[in-house]
Amino acid sequence: MSDSKTKPVIEIEDVCKTYYMAGGMSQSVLKHVSFSVNPGEFVAIMGHSGSGKSTLMNILGCLDRPTSGVYKLDGTAVSEKNDAELAHIRGREIGFVFQNFNLLMKRTIADNVSLPLIYQGVNEKDRYERAIQMLHKVQLDGYQDRLPTQISGGMQQRVAIARALINNPKIIFADEPTGNLDSITSDEIMNLFTDLNKQGITIVLVTHEDDVADYAKRMIKIGDGKKVYDGLRSAYTGEDKEC
Ligand SMILES: Nc1ncnc2c1ncn2[C@@H]1O[C@H](COP(=O)(O)OP(=O)(O)OP(=O)(O)O)[C@@H](O)[C@H]1O
Ligand SMILES: [Mg+2]
Numbered sequence: 001m002s003d004s005k006t007k008p009v010i011e012i013e014d015v016c017k018t019y020y021m022a023g024g025m026s027q028s029v030l031k032h033v034s035f036s037v038n039p040g041e042f043v044a045i046m047g048h049s050g051s052g053k054s055t056l057m058n059i060l061g062c063l064d065r066p067t068s069g070v071y072k073l074d075g076t077a078v079s080e081k082n083d084a085e086l087a088h089i090r091g092r093e094i095g096f097v098f099q100n101f102n103l104l105m106k107r108t109i110a111d112n113v114s115l116p117l118i119y120q121g122v123n124e125k126d127r128y129e130r131a132i133q134m135l136h137k138v139q140l141d142g143y144q145d146r147l148p149t150q151i152s153g154g155m156q157q158r159v160a161i162a163r164a165l166i167n168n169p170k171i172i173f174a175d176e177p178t179g180n181l182d183s184i185t186s187d188e189i190m191n192l193f194t195d196l197n198k199q200g201i202t203i204v205l206v207t208h209e210d211d212v213a214d215y216a217k218r219m220i221k222i223g224d225g226k227k228v229y230d231g232l233r234s235a236y237t238g239e240d241k242e243c
Contacts, residue, residue: 007075008036009170009202010060015069017055017225029055030066031225037204039170042197044216044233045206052225053206054175060204061173062090074170091116095164097174097205101156103148109135110144113162134162138192154185161192172196174205178212190215 017030029052037043047053058064059071062078071079078089090096103112113134114127122130132144138158148156157177164172174193178186186209194215197203207213219236221229228240 006038008072009039009074010035010037010204011070011072012036012060012066013070013072015056015059015066015071017052017059017064018067029225030059030222032069033222033225033227034069035220035227035230037202039202040197040200041218042194042203042216043205043218043220044213045204045220045222046208046213047222047228049208051222053222056222057173057175057204057206061094061096062086063096091119092167093170095161095167095169095172097157097160097164097172097177099176099179101148101153101160101180103156103159105148107147108144109140109146109148109151109159112148112159113144113166115163116166130166131162134165135159137165138162152185154181154188157181157185157189158192161189161196165196169201171202171204174203176206176208178207178209183211186212 013034015030015033016028018026018028020026033056045053045056059066062073066079070077073089074093078086081089110128110131113131117127117130135141135144138161140155140158140162143151148159178189181189190212193203193205205216213219213233216233218231219229219233220227221240223240226242228242229236230243
């Protein structure tokens with residue numbers, strides 16, 4: 001779906017991932033997957049449980065490396081970077097949102113949101129102010145001093161999104177971000193992702209829910225580790241074939 005004028009923000013080419021386990025066992029999970037994503041796209045990655053979606057997301061989010069193939073993030077081949085360089089790219093370019101929110105339950109909401117800034121040496125007062133700005137973006141004004149246990153699940157996911165936004169990422173990767181939420185709260189979270197996408201942030205999210213995927217313009221479907229659909233979400237007929 002890339003055109004010649006726009007430089008993709010994500011390019012994966014012939015990516016394979018094999019997990020090697022104790023006793024010489026191995027499992028080939030991603031098989032020669034290639035695609036690119038342009039800046040500003042909103043992509044839903046779908047597929048059955050165990051098809052390799054999270055494995056793919058972890059590679060895209062620089063949490064893991066492909067066994068073979070090339071992954072370029074914003075033109076840089078991340079597959080050749082070392083752990084420290086990957087951590088740097090992850091901190092500066094990418095926001096990650098998980099199904100289970102991944103908040104520190106004993107720390108305040110402001111602390112949770114501003115956590116990524118600690119590693120950049122930002123002082124406490126500035127961190128607190130940045131947290132308040134981010135909480136405003138996710139409509140959680142005034143909640144900065146509470147604990148995650150004192151707010152709802154949907155609000156906790158908003159906090160996680162605020163944390164993902166703190167470094168002004170170009171891309172947000174979200175793995176089943178609505179998986180633990182009821183349908184009304186899911187819609188609120190998806191509307192928030194839609195707003196962020198309208199502001200220019202590229203969104204790539206994994207979901208197995210059709211209603212959630214409908215918010216995305218483009219859908220990539222993974223079946224048994226291969227790409228079996230890549231196109232407009234609205235044009236998907238249910239027919240899958242390796243592509
Ligand atoms: N760290 C690992 N070591 C070994 N095998 C793994 C590892 N992570 C995932 N797998 C295997 O890889 C396959 C794909 O897993 P993955 O988590 O990517 O699937 P998924 O599409 O995200 O599934 P779900 O919809 O259930 O979240 C599964 O068979 C899984 O058991
Ligand atoms: Mg998964």
